[in-house]
Amino acid sequence: MSTNGMTDWAVDLADVAAIYPFQGSEMLMYILALVFWIGWHVIQMRQEAAELDRDAKADRDGSHTKAWIAKY
Amino acid sequence: MDTNIDALTTIFTEFYYWVTVVMMFLIHVGFCMYEVGASRRRNHMHTLMKNTMLIPLVTISFFFFGWWIYFAFPNGPFIFEGKGLDYAAATAARPWDPSMGTNLSDHISGVFWAAFLLFSWTAASIVSGSVIERIRSGAFWILAVVIGSVAWIIDASWGWHWDGWMVKILGYHDAYASGVIHAIAGGFALGILVVLGPRLGKFREDGTPRDIPPHNPWLVTIGLFLIYTGFWGFYAACNVPIISPEAIGGQITGVTWTATNIYLAPTTLSAITFNFLMSLSGGLMAAYVVSKGDSFWTYSGGLAGIITASAGNDLYHPIQAMFIAAIGVVIIYKMHYWVERKFKIDDAVGAVAVHGYAGFVGLIIAGFVLWGQPSSPYEGYAAINPLGMFIGAVIMFGVLGFLPAYIISKILNGMGLLRVPHKVELEGLDFEANEAYQAAVNDVIAAETAMVK
Numbered sequence: 226m227s228t229n230g231m232t233d234w235a236v237d238l239a240d241v242a243a244i245y246p247f248q249g250s251e252m253l254m255y256i257l258a259l260v261f262w263i264g265w266h267v268i269q270m271r272q273e274a275a276e277l278d279r280d281a282k283a284d285r286d287g288s289h290t291k292a293w294i295a296k297y
Numbered sequence: 298m299d300t301n302i303d304a305l306t307t308i309f310t311e312f313y314y315w316v317t318v319v320m321m322f323l324i325h326v327g328f329c330m331y332e333v334g335a336s337r338r339r340n341h342m343h344t345l346m347k348n349t350m351l352i353p354l355v356t357i358s359f360f361f362f363g364w365w366i367y368f369a370f371p372n373g374p375f376i377f378e379g380k381g382l383d384y385a386a387a388t389a390a391r392p393w394d395p396s397m398g399t400n401l402s403d404h405i406s407g408v409f410w411a412a413f414l415l416f417s418w419t420a421a422s423i424v425s426g427s428v429i430e431r432i433r434s435g436a437f438w439i440l441a442v443v444i445g446s447v448a449w450i451i452d453a454s455w456g457w458h459w460d461g462w463m464v465k466i467l468g469y470h471d472a473y474a475s476g477v478i479h480a481i482a483g484g485f486a487l488g489i490l491v492v493l494g495p496r497l498g499k500f501r502e503d504g505t506p507r508d509i510p511p512h513n514p515w516l517v518t519i520g521l522f523l524i525y526t527g528f529w530g531f532y533a534a535c536n537v538p539i540i541s542p543e544a545i546g547g548q549i550t551g552v553t554w555t556a557t558n559i560y561l562a563p564t565t566l567s568a569i570t571f572n573f574l575m576s577l578s579g580g581l582m583a584a585y586v587v588s589k590g591d592s593f594w595t596y597s598g599g600l601a602g603i604i605t606a607s608a609g610n611d612l613y614h615p616i617q618a619m620f621i622a623a624i625g626v627v628i629i630y631k632m633h634y635w636v637e638r639k640f641k642i643d644d645a646v647g648a649v650a651v652h653g654y655a656g657f658v659g660l661i662i663a664g665f666v667l668w669g670q671p672s673s674p675y676e677g678y679a680a681i682n683p684l685g686m687f688i689g690a691v692i693m694f695g696v697l698g699f700l701p702a703y704i705i706s707k708i709l710n711g712m713g714l715l716r717v718p719h720k721v722e723l724e725g726l727d728f729e730a731n732e733a734y735q736a737a738v739n740d741v742i743a744a745e746t747a748m749v750k
Contacts, residue, residue, distance in 0.1 A: 226669030227680070229612070234674035237551030238542070238563060245614035246666055254616040261620070265582050272589055 306539055307404050313538045314408035320530025321415035325352065327523030328422040332429055334516030335646050337509075339725020340430045347434050348425045354438050355421055355445035359414050360397070363446035365390040367413065370454035377462035386460075412534040413453070416478055417445035419531070423482035424702075426646035428489055430496050431722050436709045443705060444485045444698075452477045452697045456689055459561045459673065463692070467685030468672045472558040473535050473569070473607035475659035476693035483653015484698020486644065492706035493715060495643030497722055506637050509645070514592055521596035525577065528603060532569050532610075535559055547674030560673050564611035575615040576606035579622035587630050597647055598626040601655040605629075608656075608663035608686075612670065621662050629654040653694055660690040 228246040247254070284290050329348050336344040355363075368387035372380035389396040389406065396406045421441035428437060456463035457477040463469035471477050500506055511517045537557045542549040545561045555563040580602015581595060588594035605625025606618040613621065633650035636642050644650065664686025672681050679685060709715040717726060725731065 226682075227671075228668075229670055231670060232680065233548060233671050233676070234562060235548035235550065235676075238549060238553035238555055239551050241563075244563075245612055246617065246670065247614070251614070254614060258616045258619065261582075261623070265586060268586050272586070276590070 310538055311404040311408050314405075314412045314534065317530040317534035318408065318411045318415055321412070321419070321527050321534065323523050324415070324419050324527030324531065325422055327520045327525075327527060328419075328426065329520070330523060331517050331520030331646065332426045334513040334518075334520060335426065335511040336429050337512050337725070339727055339731065341727060342730055343434065343726035344429050347429075347432075347437055348422055350434070350438060351421045351425065351441040351445065352418060354442055355417050356414060358442045358446035359417050359450070360410075361392055361446075363417060363450045364397075364410050364413065365392075366447065366450045367454045367458065370451055371458050371460040372462055373455070376455075377465060413450070415534070416453075416474070416531070417449060420449040420478050420482045420485075421445040423479070423648050423652045424486045424489065427486040427644045427648040428493055429645045430726065431716055432489070432493060433714060433717055436706075436715045439709070440485075440489060440702060440705060443701060444482065448485065448697045448701055449478065449481055452481055452693055456693070457559050459559070459675070463685075463689055464560060464672050465678050467689055468679035468681045469685055469689040470560070470663060470667060470670075470672045470681045471608045471660065471689070472560075472564070472611035473532055475604055475606075475608035475656040475663070476690055478656075479604045479607070479652040480656030480660065480690060480693040481698040483649045483651075483656060484694035485702040487642070487649045487653060488699040488702025488704075489706045490642050490644060490649070491640075491703060492710050495641060496645070497719060499643040500641055504641065506641075506643075511593065518592055518596050521600060524600060525603075528573070528600075532573055533566065536564065536566065536569070537561065538566075545674055548676055549674050557674075558611045562611075562671065562674050568612075569610055571615040572606060572610040572613050572618040573603060576603045576610065576618040576622035578602075579619035580605070580626045583623035583626040584630065587627050594630060594647075597651045598630070601626050601629050601651045604652060604655040605659040605662070608659045609667050612667055617666060621659070621666070624662070625655050625658045628658050653698070657690045657694050660686045660693070 229244050229248060231241075231244060325348075329345055332344050332348055333341050365387050368390045369382045369384065371383060371386075372378070374381040388394060389403075390410075391397065396403045397410075400406075421444050424440065424444060425437065453461075455461045456467075456469045456471055457474065458464070461469070469476075496509065498507060499509060535558065537559070539554055540557055540561070541554050542551060545557070547561065549563070556565055558564050577599050581599040583602065584598020585595045588598070602622030602625060606613060606621045609621075610618055629650040632654045633644070633647055636649070637644070642649070661683070664681065664683035667681040668683060670681050672678050706715055716722075721728065
């Protein structure tokens, strides 16, 4: 099952390089990581837009806003 | 130290662990700030003292017997091949042994002991936050000694030791302590919380939970930042910085020196630096989204991300570490609120989730991702595998974490020593000190005002 090419440590460390699992899948992992990163921005911006929308619709008479301004 | 290279290696190793101890102090500073920030104003000093005084109590008890346990218990006792306590290996850890004092032929025992001790503080400090504002200090300090100087160090002897039975039989792999510190501490906290009960006012009459916000979110977040900082020391302390294949004495051939994890299997500081930062990032990003930008959970999620990936952060690829952290954070966030609603558990700082569930989940994931890789440089040890890691997670969280905490809390509760009286909880645990403080302030103000002509 080992995916890093090692099943024991009976090796000369001078001959060993990468030891992470699923070697050979680096490009796939990289693409998935890019999707994660871009996806995060999309989700975050949607959440932020929804929050700003709620904020903009709140406190119609401005009383809470004045109170927060007064608190500095 | 009869050669220059031997002397350099010894002094470097001594200094290396010494630096990790200094850095790990920041974890405790961070936990104190975090807890005080999370508590309400009428409980500040009690909260701070509760966490501060575990330092001397765990330190002396760890000197008295905790350190000895680490070397004496790798076989269970009687779990591995029927072998009992390993008295010979533990000889130098007896408090009265010359190695446990100023000794020019031993440069390592003191700093190695201290590095483990700071882990003990961390384990107890994790528990401290979840029980704020209603536990008696005396009860907490007994429980702190149990986890800091007994339970966690037994688990370290079993699963965080090159000769531990869990490593040999189960293929248990937990390089940066997902289980041996975090899962056990989370399970221990849960064991206390079940008996201790929620803070007054935490749940409405219909059973739905109220949010009790921290009095100072800024202090909470700075505390978590400090914990992140101290974690660098924690990670470094989990490694042996430099060792020769000859000194390891396992299967490794050749003459190439290396850093290793606690099992003496090769890794590098470079690897754990990659993975620490990528798992922190994965945790922060997932927590921000899943909590919709809540600062408390975002910071906690960064920590939980690291904790989830820690079991295998000596071996993972950085992108794997990032994804594992993100997955872990989503799970623990959902678990925290589900457990709170379902079982009426009031974990004031989310420690059971951030440490306990994250550690547990991290062990399970490591079992699959690292399946088949050698757990040790020694022959005959089981390879890392999902079943062994699952059993290991249950031992950490349940057997050595939840169970002793539940039993001792039940005993303390039965003696009326676990929880403060309800009236005092409402007054605040600092009531007497606050009243005295205010009286002193009023007295000074009155006296000085009278002097004004």
